[in-house]
Amino acid sequence: MAIGGGTGLSVLLRGLKHHVGTERLRQLTGVVTVTDDGGSSGRLRRELGVLPPGDIRNCIAALADDEDLLTRLFQYRFPNGGGLLGHSFGNLFLTALTGITGDFHQAILTAESVLSVRGKIFPATLADVRLRGRGVSGRIYEGESAIGLSGEELAAVELDPANPPAFPQAVAALERADLILLGPGSLYTSILPNLLIPGIRQALVKTRARVVLLLNLMTQPGETDGMMGLDHLRALVRQAGEGIIDAVLVNSTPIPPPLIAHYAETGSVPVAVDRAVLEALGVEVHEADLLAADGDLIRHDPEKLARAVLELTPHSPAPLSRPSTHPAGERGAQERFSAN
């Protein structure tokens, strides 16, 4: 059970999908924000009045077989063709199916079926909502794209209209889960938009699942400049209230200094975590090697992330009658396998 949007969530799902059906991961569900207003999604939203399909498309594709021709088709962007330029085929798939059925979730279900995905994707809400940011200066940023480029510290984000109804199946999945993962991904534009939906927020408080924040490796210029681990948690509490986050998962592998220097040029720095401070606040801190080994990008390795996440699920493959020794086991007693 993972919540987020954008690239971070798809990296997580891409890693976890290989474990679906194993003892530790009976089911995999992604809850995805629908506040994107940029690129192909933004154009479809403005021109055709659909919910933004891009983040959902990425997550569906992440749960499919990467090598499959249909998955490649789903992720294909038209390189030319006037009004087609830059549209990804999967976005058009979800848009056209929504046009036919009048039902965005039916479109998602059909895509999942065609791509034989290993998991389920739910939109956080079916309401047509936008994101609005408020900087500490009081300045207002209308729309997810504008927030991501704000360049100033954000005081808050809010949905417009406020308090949309949560998608019921997303709420049900959260309540039923054994493990819930927030992130990795943009704090204000991928994670928080979900938590601003009352039904989602309440489900996160109510669920018996362990809720783990997968902290970003680096700060995001224009959005989380200078924010360390504690700042991320504080922003979450300020916006969504107490009692949601049980634990954080952080990378333990040193990032090569040349990469850090390279990122520093854009104002992006590692998200440092002070274990003692977080633990004093009652938040478990888990560390693991999560770093992707290759390339010039500092990012999570899907498979390392997946393995570390699965370590956070109840260890015991015991039947229901046998109590688990893991703290999360009590919450998840009704379901043997976690990350439901």
Place this chain on the structure above:
Amino acid sequence: MAIGGGTGLSVLLRGLKHHVGTERLRQLTGVVTVTDDGGSSGRLRRELGVLPPGDIRNCIAALADDEDLLTRLFQYRFPNGGGLLGHSFGNLFLTALTGITGDFHQAILTAESVLSVRGKIFPATLADVRLRGRGVSGRIYEGESAIGLSGEELAAVELDPANPPAFPQAVAALERADLILLGPGSLYTSILPNLLIPGIRQALVKTRARVVLLLNLMTQPGETDGMMGLDHLRALVRQAGEGIIDAVLVNSTPIPPPLIAHYAETGSVPVAVDRAVLEALGVEVHEADLLAADGDLIRHDPEKLARAVLELTPHSPAPLSRPSTHPAGERGAQERFSAN
């Protein structure tokens, strides 16, 4: 085995698909022209350099389950959305897949697989060819769209560039067939463009199959004004040579006079057939009730057309060793079931 393009061919395939797998119709193959340059296909062709997908899309959809959501998706036209307006989803599917694989036929195969179609569709050629028309006045009409609107009697149509290579699998299917159907459909812009490809034309001469022209019910304003059955045959012989057409299938049901009067307003009149003249030319004339019963349109009924066509196939379900009593049986001796 049917050859054509556009709406007429899809009507035929839509009727025949219900009989695929029966004794009389073991396999069903459509060979489709790729000279369309109008509408969504024309735009994709100009802007993305693909072969025109529209006629092929229609034929694939005709072979699929009409009620299936994916078939409806395939035929969905974007009602809005800037550059998406008027594009049909299936065209974008074939275009994107061609972009990924670099192979138009691979795109067709994938669409056939996703839609679980009952049959096979082959392009007549994979070459990027245009159609050029020459009126009796000597005037040149560049492109299929212009020809359809010429309004004058056509002396000839030709491909540009001339003599493209035929798609090998289309040729193989023609050579293997027991029954080959030309039309119904636009004589100059759907049927003849296929026959102008030397490999297709030669296969039609060489095949052991009975080749039947499914005559149009009405003349087509701007394209076949005033042309009766004999004129259609003459045009075919003039352009593609002798020895191709073995038989014609014509509608025997009187068209209601009010409908004829209505069509006359646009210059469209019934295509009359003089049986004696055609038979004197060595062409069999078969008649059957082919008329769609309902609506204000004069058109073929898919199911009636399919049944009449299947009557033209060898009657005997005999094993290979038992000679068929039907004239076409000898040609088709190597294959038990016709309309291969």
